[in-house]
Amino acid sequence: MSTIALLTDFGTQDWYVAAMKAVMLRICPRAQFVDISHAVTPGDIRQAAFVLLSSYSYFPDRTVFLIVVDPGVGSERDVLVAETDSSLVVAPDNGVASYMLKACSPVATCRGTNSKFMLSKLSTTFHGRDIFAPIAAHLAAGVAPAECGDPLPHPVELAWPEATITSRELKGEVVYIDRFGNAITSIDTDRLQKLPPGVYQAYLPNGMSLPVHAYYQEVAAGMPLAITGSGGLIEISINQGNAARRLGLHIGSCIALK
Amino acid sequence: MSTIALLTDFGTQDWYVAAMKAVMLRICPRAQFVDISHAVTPGDIRQAAFVLLSSYSYFPDRTVFLIVVDPGVGSERDVLVAETDSSLVVAPDNGVASYMLKACSPVATCRGTNSKFMLSKLSTTFHGRDIFAPIAAHLAAGVAPAECGDPLPHPVELAWPEATITSRELKGEVVYIDRFGNAITSIDTDRLQKLPPGVYQAYLPNGMSLPVHAYYQEVAAGMPLAITGSGGLIEISINQGNAARRLGLHIGSCIALK
C-alpha cells in the first residue's frame, strides 16, 4: 500500500477531491488516501503551508503529499515535484510546500512537465485532477521524480514569520487558528530556554497578559492561558473555550512573551 | 480491491455514512471507499444527479456508485441497480442516476428486490444502510446485477435543461454553484463552435456582459469572466473571488452567449 496524503482548498461539498482520488486509483489501485484537510481558505497558500509543516512528519516513509492550493491555476507557475529523505511532494510551485521542504531538506526538486504522467486532455481550471493527481499517483506507483521533468533548482519560498528575541522578550505572531479557537503562534517553545530563567507571561494586543502553563487544567474552565501546543509552538488558548473569538485574536496578531 | 464511490445528502456530522460503510465492510472487506460528496442539499435529486454526471467518468472500471439522495425513503419508489460498460450503480429510482445513465447507456437496469442482499431487519427511514449499501457491497464482491431482481425497463429520468441555440445565440442556465462560487451553466463549450466565428460575450440576468476567456489570469484578480470549466461547460467565475455571491447568480439563472 502507498499512502497519498491530500491537502487542498477544494472543500468537500463538490466532487473535486473525489475526481482526484478517482484519477489516482486508475493509476495506483492500491493507494491509501489520507485527507489532511480540504478546508484551507480558498487560495490561502500560507495557511496550507503551515498545515503541511504541522502534519507531514507523522506520516509513514514514502508518503506522497499531494498539495493543491493553486490560485494561479492555468498561469505560468510551475508544477513542483520534490523528494526528501522520507517522502515525495507534488504541489504548485507557489511556496505552499516550502515550510515543509525547509524543515526536511529535499534531495531533489523537479519541474513536473512530462505529459506522460498527466491526463491526456488538460483543462485550464482543474490541474489538481489533470496534472497534480496523476503525477502523485505515478510517484506512488514507483515512478522516480526525475522522470517527471528537469530540475527546478530554486522552488518558491514563503517567508516564515520568525519570532524575534531580545534580552528578556520573545516576540511572535499568530500563524494559525484551529477549530477549537486555539491561536497558534510562531514562537517555538525551545526558544523560551534562551531567555533568563523566570516566570513568563504572554502579552496580547489588547493589553491582556496570560500565564504560561503546561496543562489546560492548570486554569479553571473558561479561563485563558498560554501553553505549548502539540507542534512545539506557543498557543493562546482558553480551557474548554474559544480563545481566538473571545480574545479577538487573528492571523498576524502580535504576541510577546516576557 | 473494489472501489465503492458514495454520494449522499447525509452530511458527515452524524453516523449515517459510517453505518453504510460498516455494513459494506462486513460484506466486502476489501472495499476501497471514495466519498464523492455527502453535502448534497437534503433531498436535492437534481443537484446530486449533476455531481454524479460530473465525476463518474474518472473512476476506475468496475467502480460501484452508491447514491443515496432519497426523499421518498419508505415509499413505493423502486431501488435501481444498473450496469454500464464500465461501472455499476445502486440508487433510488428517482432520477438521481439518470444524467449519468443517459451519458453512458446502461447495459442492464434491475429492480433491487432480492432481500438476500439486504440487511435482515429493515427500518423505514434508513434504506441507505439497510438496502442500498448492502446491495452495493454485494455487487462489489461480485454478485451480478441480474441477481438483485427483475428488469426495471424504464428508470425515472430527470430532464436536463438543454441549452438552446439560435442563429447567433446560445441560451442556458446555471445548474450548479461550487464551493468557490463558480456558477456552472448547462452550456456545453463544444456548442460554441456551431455559432458563427466571432467574439462572444456572456450575458447575465442583471444585464452585465462578460468576456469569454481561456484562463482565469486573463482578467485581473477580482474581475468576472466566463470560462470553459473542467467539465466542458461554460462557467461564470471571478478570478480569485465568489462569482455566484457577487453577481447574484443562483440555480436556474439564465445565461446567454452572443
Added chain:
Amino acid sequence: MSTIALLTDFGTQDWYVAAMKAVMLRICPRAQFVDISHAVTPGDIRQAAFVLLSSYSYFPDRTVFLIVVDPGVGSERDVLVAETDSSLVVAPDNGVASYMLKACSPVATCRGTNSKFMLSKLSTTFHGRDIFAPIAAHLAAGVAPAECGDPLPHPVELAWPEATITSRELKGEVVYIDRFGNAITSIDTDRLQKLPPGVYQAYLPNGMSLPVHAYYQEVAAGMPLAITGSGGLIEISINQGNAARRLGLHIGSCIALK
C-alpha cells in the same frame, strides 16, 4: 485489513485527524479507516457516547473504535482500553464509551499505561495523536488489550436518560438532533408495546401533539410526525423538513407518548 473507526470532536478543517491516521499507518500499514464523525460538539461527551451507541453494532468483528472526545486532556483521567465479544475500544475514561459498553458487556477493561504503545514524545494537549491513536493501531496490529496496562475495573459511566413508563404514558427526552433536524428521543419503540393497545400521540413541550406513523410519507411534505427511527428510538420529524428548528426542540426537550 483491520478496520479502525474514528470518532472525535476535532473537526476536519485542521490536520488533527490526519496526524492520528498518519501515526496509525506507521504502526499498522494495512489499517482501513472509517470516520464515524469528527463533528461532535467540542467536549460533548454525551453526544459522542450516543453516536457510538448508534453505530458500533454495524461494524465488522474485530473493529477497533478510537474515540477522542477528551476535554480533560492532560489531566488525571485514565486511558480506557476495552475488549468486547466483537470489538476493541480505546477512549478517554470519561464515559464516552459507556453507552456502547453497557450495551455489549466488555470482557476486559484496562488502563492504557504501557508507554511501549505510545509515541516516544508526549505533548500535553494532543493525546489523540500521542497516546490513543498509537494504542489503537497496536491493537489493530494484534496486540492484546491486557498488554496495554492493568485492569481498570470500573470505567466511568454516563447516566442514560431512561424513558419512564406509567399506566398509559411513556416519557422521554430528546437525546440527539441530526443533520436533517430529526429529534431523536430516548424512547425505545419496543416499550410502546408495554402500553395498552391504542392510538398514541407524541406530545411536545410547546403543547403540540403529533401522530405516530411508520413512514414519512404518511403525512404530507412539510408536516410533522413521530416515527420509529433507524436506531429503534422514537424520533420527532417533519417529512422533508427540519423538525428541531421548526418545532423548537433541543437536547433535553421532554417528549411524552400517550
